[in-house]
Structures are given as C-alpha cells and as structure tokens.
Amino acid sequence: MTPSILFRISAVFVVLALLSSAALSASRIKDIADFEGIRDNQLIGYGLVVGLNGTGDSLRNAPFTRQSLQAMLERLGVNTRGVDLNTKNVAAVMVTANLPAFSTQGTRLDVSVSALGDSESLQGGTLLVTPLLGADGEVYAIAQGSVAIGGFSAQGDAASIVRGVPTSGRIANGALIERELDFKLASMTSVRLALRNPDLTTSRRIALSINELIGLPTAEPIDPATVRIDLPRQYEGNIVDLLTDIEQLIIEPDLPARVVIDENSGIIVMGQNVKVSTVAVAQGNLTVTIAETPEVSQPLPFANGETVVVPRSEVTVTEQTDRKLAVVPETITLQQLVDGLNALGIGPRDMISILQAIKASGALQAEIEVL
Template sequence: MKNSRRHSNFFIARPLFYLALSFLVIGGIPGRALDPSQKLARVKDIATIEGIRDNQLVGYGIVVGLQGTGDSQQTTFPIQTLASTLLRMGVSVPARSIRVQNLAAVFVSATLPPFSRSGTKLDITVSSAGDARSLEGGLLLMTPLYGADGNIYAQAQGPLVVGGYAISVNGNVKQMNHPNTARVPYGAIVERPVPLDIDHRNQFSLLLNDADFRSAEAVANSINEKLGRAVAHPLDSRRVTLNVSPGEEVPAFLADVESVEVPIYPRAKVIVNERTGTVVIGGRVVLQPVSILHGGLAVNVVSEFQVSQPGPFSDGSTKVVQQTNVDAIDKPVNRIDLKQGATVDDLVRSLQAIGASARDVISILQAMKSAGALEAEIEVQ
C-alpha cells in the first residue's frame, strides 16, 4: 500500500514538476513561452571572435618530375625559375639553353589558422600558372609562402596528390576532373607564428556572420542567461561586446560563450544564379495573394537552299536559291493563383505544373518582387 501511494503521488505531482520546468526553460519570464518551431544554433556557428581569424598565404614555385606534361617552351618563366634555382645551388646554366617539359610553374596557397606556432603543419593547394597539361606525379620544390605584409610565414614542399588525369594519344584527349590543380596534405611547415595574445585582454567582440539587430540582442541575452551575469552587450546589428571578469580564465570563458545556443532569425532570401539557372528559395519567404499569367511567343526562322536547274538545250545556268520560312507559335497563357496563406512549396509546385523552366522562374520571381507579392530579398549571383 505504501508503494501504491508513492506511485500515485508521483503521478499527481508530475504535472506540477513539468509546469515548474517550463518556467525554468523560459527563464522565469511570465507570459512568454518557447516557440517549439524556433531553431537554435551555437554562437560559434553564427559568429566569430574579432581578432581570432585565419590568414591567407601564397607563394610561387616549380613542380618537377612530370612525364612530359609540364609547361611548353612558349611559357618562359618556368625556365627562368629553374635557371635561378640551379644558380643558387652552384650550377650556372643559361636559360635559353634549357629544353625540358618535365616541370611546371605553380602558385601555392595555404591558410594559416589562428594560434599556429612554429612547426605546425598546413595543407596546401598547388595550381598551374602556365600551360601544363597535368601535374600528376610531380614534386613541389621548397616554396616560401608569404602573408599580406610580405613576410615569409611557412615553407612548402612535397609530392602532389592530383584528383584527376589527362591522357592525350594521337590528338585524342581523355580528361577527368582538373589535373592542373593538386593538394599536398601537411605540405607546409609554419616558420613564423602570428602574434596573438588573449591572456591579458578583458574585453572581446563577437561579430555575427549576418547583420541583424534581433539576432544580436538574442545572442547577448542568451549569453547573459547562460553565464548568470551581464557580460554581453549588443553594440550594433553585427557586434556584441564581451567583458571578462578579473581573474577569470579567458579560454574557459570563450569556450562557455561559444557553446551557448541562441535562437536564430535568418532573413527571408531568394538566391538566383543567372549563369546556371539555379533558384534557391528560403523557407521563411512570405507570399502574398497574387495571380500570375505566363506565356510566350516562339518564332522559328528556317532557311533551305534549293538548286534551280535550267531547261534542256537552254542558255540558262544552275542557281542556288534560298527559301526562308517563318513560323510563329503563340503559346497559351498559363495562370497561377496564389491565395492567402500560400507557401513556397505551393509556388514551386505550381511552376512545375505549368512546365516553367529555370529562366522562367527567375523572371516570375523578379516580377513578383516588383509587384509586392514576394516578401523576400532577391540576391542575384
């Protein structure tokens, strides 16, 4: 009997427990409830810390060991680079006397992550700068990598890993992917670190990837609620300041801040790529009631050449006569009605039903935006 009472009391108290838990989740704010459809994202996924950033590196070098797929003699700078390299090694050879096709001039790029120290290894990307057909089987010689300030921050060297091939036999070419670009995993070693000291700083700034006042306020409120004190303050639509308490460990503080989950409020946006005909419509795009009439006029001009032969035993000559036929086809007008509460899925299904192409969809979306029926930002790439 005692056990049955305990179970009954537990089931009676469970709704009260869930009610108290709901108040804890919403932060004890009366009259507000969490939206179950609201999406959450970590701070580290939607913002970066100002000053803690990557740095781009680039260098110029040569790749040797190619099987006759290197730069041709019309590309002069690889030969000059080889002559200069040989001269530094004590071999003096005039550049005009060098006739090789087993080397290629390349540009080397890498990304130097923050807090990199001397000896840190980096992945590098190697791309042909001349008319080499393929970099397969090549070896990159030691290449210095420069930063934006002109200083050398890393040295690159190593065998190339090419994700494609190109074969040419008797004028027939078979190619897969891009054999003129290759990678060297851990092919660069950092020689000079970028100085970055965060131990003695008492203030940082979060930079949102997308500028939005509501998102900046939500980030600051979520950080303050998670840490239990007012450490974050929004300055504008992109920047949120963070104040470090005296004696607090900075890495642990930043780790706690980056792990905070905050609600996101993405902009309603439609991405249009005119070159490829790609259209991406966000789920938050709002459509207003609208009627769309879509049709087209197709005009075909066909030219045929006919040979006119003269009669027998006549003085005429053979003539080629051009016959031109013009056909005009007026396609029927297709109609789409979007009522109140229509979604993006309704619009896409309606456009597919009338057989609209990607180019037609782009024109229709731009016309809907001009008519005020599409509440979204159209970004043309």
C-alpha cells in the first residue's frame, strides 16, 4: 500500500472522528427548548381518603378532617351536628396532578395523593370525589379511586417498622378531565422557543438553523432564552408541520465554563470549557487524634474510700510534611485538567478548597457555583 493511500485513509479516520465527536455533543432543538404555550399545567385539590384500617387522622388533632367529614356527610343527608365523631378510618389529603397540553375532555390523568394530617398510612384507602383546580381557580378535573402506596408500616406491642412512605401514593388514571385549556395553536401567526439553558450563542445558532431550513429570515433571537419564529407562507394553516420540522433540527448548544460544587456531599462537576492556567499547588494534612484510656482507682483494704474512674486523655497532632509543590500545567481539554488535579493525590473535599484557591489566584477561567 502506497504512502499516499495510507495518508488518505488516516485523513478519513480523522474526519470521521471529528464528525462523531461533534455529533455526540449536538442535540435536537426538541431536547433543549420548548415551544411557548405547549406545556403542562399543575392542578391541586383537597379531599378525603376513607376505608383506612385504623391508620387515619385523629379527629381531635386534625380539626380540618373532622370539619370536612361533617360537611361531606351533611351533603349526603346525614346530620352529624353535636355528635362526637371518633373514627380513625378517614384521612385528609392533598391531591396533585399535571394537566398535559391539548388534553381533551373525557381523558384520564394520573394523580398523587399525600396525607395532610397525622395519618399513619393510606394503605387500602379510597379517595372520594375531589375537584382539581388550576392556578385560575377553575375546576379542570375530578379525581377518585383506590390509592396505591409504595411503602408499608407494621406495629407491634414493643416494636414497629416503616418502609418507604406509606402516607403518600398514586392513583393510575384516577382523574377525569372535565375542562379543556383554551389554547389554539393553529390560529397563531408566530411562535416563540424558550431555551431550557439560556445562552446567547445557542439562541443564535437555533435561529440560523431554522432560517436555513425555511430559506427565509423568519427566526430571530430576542434574548438568551427566547427565539421568535414568524409563520412563513408555505406553512399557513399548518403550523404543526413547521414545529415538527424545527424540533428535529440538530444544533450544538454552547455552555459557559462553570464548576459546580456541592460542599455537603463533596461532589464536583466541571463543564467542558473549563480551563486553567499553569499554577503550582501545595497541600498539607493535619490530623488530630484523641485517645481515651480511663483508669480505675481503688482504695486500700479496709480504707474509708470509694472506687472511682480517673479519665486520661492522650492528644496527638500529626502533620504530613512530605507534600511538595505540584505543578498543574495549562490545560486545553477537560481531560488534561482532570489529570492534572488527580496528580495531586487528594480527595474531593481538599479538591474543593484547591479549586476555590485557584479561582482566587485568577488561574481558573471558569465560574464557580457552590450549592
């Protein structure tokens, strides 16, 4: 095989490697942005769960459960005024659900049920008819059904065990939609894309990709989080086709150089664009050891004294002095930065302090965000 052919084959492999790396970092617009108006809506309601096996609310400690029970019985024609209710089979709950966009009347939703009072478990309970309200106060769905929980609780005379969370559960297809959202997508003449991670470069790339698809300057980046798209003539009356074509476009999102630190758990996350200039780092460990060796002091025979325990503590301080200055070279890739920091041979906790010190020296070209 001639050298020219070998050179061409190696060049092809290099191009394929570059294309594959670019494809791995690229994403569909569908995965990084949302069309304004096409979203879920949160619903909430207050209801009662009945049929519990003595694990419900204590009506004395949960007056809202007693009032709700009395009001429900009165609506059903049962007079409970002046009666001392004492049941442990009822629990007040909050019911939540997400109403998807373009949901039609008569379709069903999954709902979540959570205890509001001092109920011990919702196992075996049934949620009674509960209206689910939107943020505008209107009723959009009605929930009812048997509650399925993911935990359990058992109690004996001297011991008890709890697994999971028995005071919350779900009802599959437990809500029936009664009211539709008034959102007409087909009549819109322009739509807006909302980026999940706002960035000026990403919004501009999205607009350029959309304009290249349509062949007209219909998309315009308004700000780092929004791209406005005017409906072109060829898509009039059929905006769904336009949105379908747009959300399948592949672009490469741009991310800021950022280091996220969680000091509680010692987790460090670095972005791809994090760079560091050449710095020298030294780190030492200081260990303090306290050993307790109590001794028993006894009086002499036939002496008038008591046996006592005399505390004795031994405190030792050890400082590791074999740590020397280590050079972290100027990095080009994230892998080089990670390799340079790992060469210091330290744990995540000390790594957090070192990163903050490197940032303070001006050698870390990234933003540090502490959770």
